[in-house]
Amino acid sequence: MAHVVSISERVRGFTxxxxxxxxxxxxxxxxxxxxxxxxxGLGAHVEKNMAIAIDGEIFQDAFAAPLGARSEVxxxxxxxxx
Numbered sequence: 001m002a003h004v005v006s007i008s009e010r011v012r013g014f015t016x017x018x019x020x021x022x023x024x025x026x027x028x029x030x031x032x033x034x035x036x037x038x039x040x041g042l043g044a045h046v047e048k049n050m051a052i053a054i055d056g057e058i059f060q061d062a063f064a065a066p067l068g069a070r071s072e073v074x075x076x077x078x079x080x081x082x
């Protein structure tokens with residue numbers, strides 16, 4: 001089971017205040033689908049507005065990235081600027 005962590009208040013708004021939880025998924029795509037199922041709107045928010053770090057490595061486009069049974073997934077707000 002992947003362990004998901006986020007410090008984003010926006011994410012906590014979807015999760016009822018949870019900043020960390022476990023999700024059964026073997027790819028980031030499945031993780032996003034499970035987040036959407038458990039916390040409606042969160043999967044779409046993550047897909048559009050978050051970068052994802054898997055076991056310390058940051059991915060900008062991680063949809064197909066594999067997750068191990070003990071992976072730590074950190075949801076990071078994307079930085080925008082100009």
